Amino acid sequence: VSYPVDNKSARCPWSRSAVVLLALALLIAGFDGGAGATAPGETDGALTAPDVPTPLATSVQTSNGTWATIPMGRLDEPLNTFWQLFYRPNGPGPWSNQVEATATATNGGLVLASAGPSLLVGVRPSVNLTFTPLISTSNGGRSWSDGLVPRELAARPAALATTTGHALALVNSPKGAQVLADIGGISKWRNLVTVGALARSKAGKSCGLGTLTSLSYQGARPLVGGSCSHGGVVGLFVEVDGTWRLAGPTLPSALDNGRAEVLGLWTGDRTTMALIAVADATGTNLLAAWSLPGGGWAASVPQVVGQDEAVASFGAAEGNGIFVLLEDPSGAEQFAVAQHAGTGWRQLPPPPRGTATVAFAPGLPADALVASGTSFSVWALKPASNRWSKAQVINVPLQYGSSS
């Protein structure tokens, strides 16, 4: 056996192979590079509806007392975040935790709606649950009745609305956002309108309806809020004789080209209140608006939302007011209340760090509700000193890991 040594290598075009493989390597590197075509959030420069978060932490008033919902536990872990339901009866009494009334996991959040003495609570589904249990009380939580919405309730603080004997629910359905109206009790529902149907209506087209955001009643008529892509139009819709009409306020002249989104709707004392975010070239503004007894709406002076600020909570304040908590990246919060049309927002002392929401009760100063892990603390605003002082602490036993 002979093993000849190769002497012919010099004529081989190894350089050609190298070039081919180099190109292959570059191709692989191209796969590896992952250069994005468009940066997140980058748009074509056109203004869109304001992208304002709508946190579920809020408070509502009934004629018996004040209810609030806030998240507790490990807020960076969805399955270890447990939304709580607190109640304070009218008068000087303390807050108490009522969340066990939900009888199901609250990781998905709670949505509150009130009318007169009644509170309606939607337990948003999470993990494997896809429908929404409802509980309702008219006596400050001493007894509860229950119902259900057969779909996932939207994650918006005004996704439920109730009035005497009736209720509305904003749900996520395969066809997009959908408004359901109860048909007697709170377990049977009918379709009231879908985002698609409303967008195709004359009113929807003039607004350039994007999505549905909030529900309430104007008198006995359902009122549906949404976001508009057309400048200067507020997407507030009311059904009159089977036809959806725009009912919303007109924007102040300074914002008349802004894109509006209705963040929240509440039924107050002989009025309906709305919180509207308006985005224009200068940034985002918040407007409070009130329906007028003779028809039409009146709005507050805009409250500017700083570029680095986020809406931490909003809700109804005492005396037909609307409150807003704005939080900066350091966690410091700004607390403002709009009380009257045509006037500015009243700036109140910044609440304690970690305030999830604020709550109001007749004849009492505002309470700041602060959650940290399993500790719930209440800070009361002392009118005399205009400072917050700790009034109550509740340790909430949380069952970590119970939803995983």
Place this chain on the structure above:
Amino acid sequence: MGSGLSTNNPAVVSAFQAALLHQGLIVLLIVALVAVAWNLARSVQFRRAHAAGAGVAPLVPPGPAPEPVARRLLRVSFGLIWVFDGILQAQSAMPLGLASQVVQPAAAGSPGWVQQLVNAGTTVWSYHPVAAAAGAVWVQVGIGLWMLAAARGNWSRLGGVASVAWGLVVWVFGEAMGGIFAPGLSWLFGAPGAVLFYCFAGVLVALPEGAWAGPRLGRVVLRIMGAFFVGMAVLQAWPGRGFWQGQPRPGAAAGQIVGMVQEMAQTPQPGLLSGWVSAFGRFDAAHGWAVNLFFVLALAGIGACFLAARPRVAKVGVIAGSVLGAATWVLVQDLGFFGGLGTDPNSMVPIAVLFLAGYLALVRAPAVGPATNVVPITAVAKSAWRRWLAADDPAYVFRTVAALGAVGVTLLGAVPMAVAATVNRADPVMAEAVDGGPQSVNALAPPFALVNQDGEAVTLSSLRGKVIALTFLDDTCTTDCPVIASEFRTADGYLGGDARRVEMVAINANPRYLTPDYLAAFDQQEGLEHVANWSYLTGSLTQLRHVWKSYGEAVIYLPGGAMIGHSEYAWVIDSSGHTRDVLDTDPGPATSATESSFAVMLANTIKTVLNGQ
């Protein structure tokens, strides 16, 4: 609620070891058969020689040329590597750990389509972890023995083909294509997947032996390896991929190499090795740019040497590549199998064997054409069968018989694995691993009188004559109950025609949401509304509390916004109303595999009760 499965779960480990033991006994049988077959063949040889009148065993005539040294190197090296990989596959954590600790991390950075492809493989594995893991052991050991035993001829070439085929399976489903579509691809970390080199070697072994005549094949192999090295140098040099970066100070963002080395240093391994790896990590942290420059230049230089494919230059490349590969294998790859769940010695050893084989094929190739006293290599395969019939070469007979045995070992792993892949019902061992098996009892089932999801009255006695699978479900539960309901629905499907003789029953375990509306919503959520033999029952709180108590079902309000807590069991009640088995229904990790596995266990238990009546 729910406990994850440890990779060392006793039920699965025990089943895996039992499977290996049983299959090991079959391997011993195959060895015995090989020995008998060889003995018979040798007897035939002797008789033929005796009949020919020699009286002694015939002298072996001038044989064919020996196997080319480069091919022998490839065949023996990769045979040993496959056997070693097979032994690694026998680690007790392999059935439950391969998917979660090896495959999924490997696929993590890859694009969606790669992950989908890989998931298809891991699903099969997770449904049949014991059959798949045991099968992988014997397939790899079998292929290794096959390559070692069959030195020449078609059996040997087939061994190469088997190596390619199994290598591709492992490369795609086990290595997520070596991460070639993921960020951070680097020669240092094993790109483009060690098993791809097994495939390359398998292709070379599968070539006709004539291909090894002359230096041409050696040049081709060296140039492929050279181009690979140059490509890897380019990738290593590519800016913005984190390879030029060390770690300027503790706590600062670490470069890719530092990160990999630090991770490797944390894995369990001998202290000496750990010390070396840590020391290199510190050096690279301080001199990241220089270290990467060295690797880039070294890879490019070695690649250039191989691309030249001239003996002297290639020799330099072989030496440099071996040194660099050995250093990388120890200092960066940590020998490949330390830490975690090692499945192979990573890429450096196969790469080194390949370029060494290329070099040997270049400088020690058999001559082209016939030579004095030399049987042409191309004639070996053709004459092999005739020589086997003539029985003039005991070694060849032995290797052929041994190769047949190795094929048997390979099939011993491959066949059960292939069969398992076609079965979409998971092995019940997963359910046993989570909850244990069914507990046999014999007691009269407590009666109940409730209403179903349609508001119709249902009692235990009204179901007499059917086997009942009964459990308790919270109708607004967000986690376990929907999973358990799904498992019941799946088990009902597994029963096939027997489902007509069975009633699947759930009783509400929520003390607030009591009306049939909730049951109907739950049924719709779980796709149970059209299951003919499904009954979800409820009643007043008083009625339900009575039933909960009689079945020992604990139902409690958990505090702070957690769901209702209740015990999770299923009762299998025979047609006369006696409880025959009780199963723990905790879904554990609630993967599709454990869900299917529980459904199989429940269906099997029901069938046993049906058949016992």
